[in-house]
Amino acid sequence: MARESEFIAYMRAFEASTTHLGACPACQNDQPCATGAPIHSEFIARQDAWNKRVRAERKQP
Ligand SMILES: [Zn+2]
Structure with a gap:
């Protein structure tokens, strides 16, 4: 999943919850x-x- 769609899905799920x-x-x-x-x-x-x-991205140089 693209980074942006993953974040949007996360925010939608947060809102629904x-x-x-x-x-x-x-x-x-x-x-x-x-x-x-x-x-x-x-x-x-x-x-x-x-x-x-986010954690995986932080590990990258
Ligand atoms: Zn309930």
């Missing part, structure tokens, strides 16, 4: 609901992928 969290008491209580669970895990996956990319 925080929007859902703001409206869902179960997810706020660390008990992700059926709707929220995939949204939050998508965000975590995107965040991981992005952090890995």
Whole structure:
């Protein structure tokens, strides 16, 4: 995936996750609901992928 699209996907996943969290008491209580669970895990996956990319880039001279 291109760097830019990966960042955009990460930001979208972040937004979706925080929007859902703001409206869902179960997810706020660390008990992700059926709707929220995939949204939050998508965000975590995107965040991981992005952090890995940034870390890999820093290692380059
Ligand atoms: Zn939820």
